[in-house]
Amino acid sequence: MSTLGIAVIGTGKMGADHVRRIGRTVGGARVVAVADPDGDRVKAVAAGLDGASAHTDPAEAISAPGVQAVLIASPGPAHEEAILHALERELPVLCEKPLTPDPAGALRVMEAEQRLGRRLVQVGFMRRFDAEYERLKELLDAGGIGRPLFLHCRHRNASSPSFFTSEMLITDSVVHEVDAARWLLGQEITAVSVLSPTPSSAAPEGLRDPRLVLLETAGGAIVDVEIFVNCGFGYEVRCEAVGESGSAQIGEGQSMVVRSAGLSSGEIAQDFTVRFADAYDRQLRRWVAAAAQGRVDGPDAWDGYAAAAVSAAGLTAAHSGVRTPVELVERPALYL
Numbered sequence: 001m002s003t004l005g006i007a008v009i010g011t012g013k014m015g016a017d018h019v020r021r022i023g024r025t026v027g028g029a030r031v032v033a034v035a036d037p038d039g040d041r042v043k044a045v046a047a048g049l050d051g052a053s054a055h056t057d058p059a060e061a062i063s064a065p066g067v068q069a070v071l072i073a074s075p076g077p078a079h080e081e082a083i084l085h086a087l088e089r090e091l092p093v094l095c096e097k098p099l100t101p102d103p104a105g106a107l108r109v110m111e112a113e114q115r116l117g118r119r120l121v122q123v124g125f126m127r128r129f130d131a132e133y134e135r136l137k138e139l140l141d142a143g144g145i146g147r148p149l150f151l152h153c154r155h156r157n158a159s160s161p162s163f164f165t166s167e168m169l170i171t172d173s174v175v176h177e178v179d180a181a182r183w184l185l186g187q188e189i190t191a192v193s194v195l196s197p198t199p200s201s202a203a204p205e206g207l208r209d210p211r212l213v214l215l216e217t218a219g220g221a222i223v224d225v226e227i228f229v230n231c232g233f234g235y236e237v238r239c240e241a242v243g244e245s246g247s248a249q250i251g252e253g254q255s256m257v258v259r260s261a262g263l264s265s266g267e268i269a270q271d272f273t274v275r276f277a278d279a280y281d282r283q284l285r286r287w288v289a290a291a292a293q294g295r296v297d298g299p300d301a302w303d304g305y306a307a308a309a310v311s312a313a314g315l316t317a318a319h320s321g322v323r324t325p326v327e328l329v330e331r332p333a334l335y336l
């Protein structure tokens with residue numbers, strides 16, 4: 001099997017993590033070009049790679065010699081431009097979530113794919129590759145707890161990065177639950193409501209953290225998501241599914257519980273790179289294998305678009321305080 005040449009666009013926290021992953025845990029691929037407007041950062045990442053070219057212009061990296069696939073890990077607002085450059089060259093893409101922060105950008109990505117007549121874009125909703133999420137999906141698909149009525153979700157980060165905004169709690173964080181709920185239940189989200197309590201005193205000035213997001217689905221299920229990005233104590237992603245004949249819970253995250261001196265304690269992962277390390281590995285392996293055949297094997301541009309449409313409704317709901325319906329275009333034949 002030949003080695004897939006990858007351009008990595010954006011070499012911050014996630015981009016650098018993916019570069020390491022491609023080098024160490026994913027066979028059949030190597031990074032041949034990296035891009036980041038931060039020249040020092042991109043040079044430092046390229047220096048650790050054997051013969052990869054460093055660019056401050058993403059378009060240059062995408063058209064560099066040997067590039068056969070593109071992994072995008074720049075901030076959400078920069079995704080669309082890089083994806084469109086990659087699609088011009090008919091290259092397979094793994095784009096970190098969100099596909100685009102708004103549905104209009106995602107529609108333009110879908111239009112570009114439809115012009116090509118094939119799906120080349122996969123979105124980095126890595127929870128679909130997490131072993132616990134996969135087990136829950138299998139259980140629900142098998143009818144193991146009957147018709148799902150509720151998903152109760154908790155999504156907590158120890159702290160938020162300095163660039164985080166109140167909107168990003170929805171567009172960057174809850175977007176994971178949006179995709180997971182659509183996938184687990186096999187239903188689109190039809191309406192969103194957002195409640196925002198008095199912000200935690202640990203939240204940076206002006207950040208509406210935490211928030212409670214309620215999603216209604218086409219099949220009449222309800223998904224509630226507590227998003228709390230400055231909880232202080234660690235990274236927690238939990239989901240309890242409640243069906244007509246049972247319930248199932250994932251994300252307890254206690255691989256070892258220690259009982260000593262009258263106390264019981266377990267470790268809490270501090271970060272998504274720890275909690276979802278295996279999921280990122282599996283996502284990347286599967287994408288590399290599919291990309292080598294010019295196809296996707298995971299959430300596609302329609303999934304990215306549907307999630308962006310739910311985020312847009314979520315932002316309206318958060319600003320207005322009013323339950324907001326989700327507006328989706330008709331699903332194009334390419335994505336059926």
Ligand SMILES: NC(=O)C1=CN([C@@H]2O[C@H](COP(=O)(O)OP(=O)(O)OC[C@H]3O[C@@H](n4cnc5c(N)ncnc54)[C@H](O)[C@@H]3O)[C@@H](O)[C@H]2O)C=CC1
Pocket residue numbers: 009010011012013014015035036037038041058073074075076078096097098124125126172272
């Ligand atoms: N799947 C997951 O669990 C996670 C996904 N993400 C996603 O990964 C992406 C990157 O996030 P982080 O690495 O946390 O951010 P970061 O801020 O650590 O890194 C972003 C990098 O992109 C660079 N950049 C800025 N504009 C660019 C452009 N136009 N073209 C190329 N590079 C550009 C920045 O200089 C920076 O080095 C985002 O889409 C974010 O939502 C982030 C964290 C976890």
Ligand SMILES: O=C1[C@@H](O)[C@H](O)[C@@H](O)[C@H](O)[C@H]1O
Pocket residue numbers: 157172173176229272
């Ligand atoms: O995608 C991610 C970040 O961008 C986001 O900011 C975090 O809240 C999520 O837990 C993480 O998985």
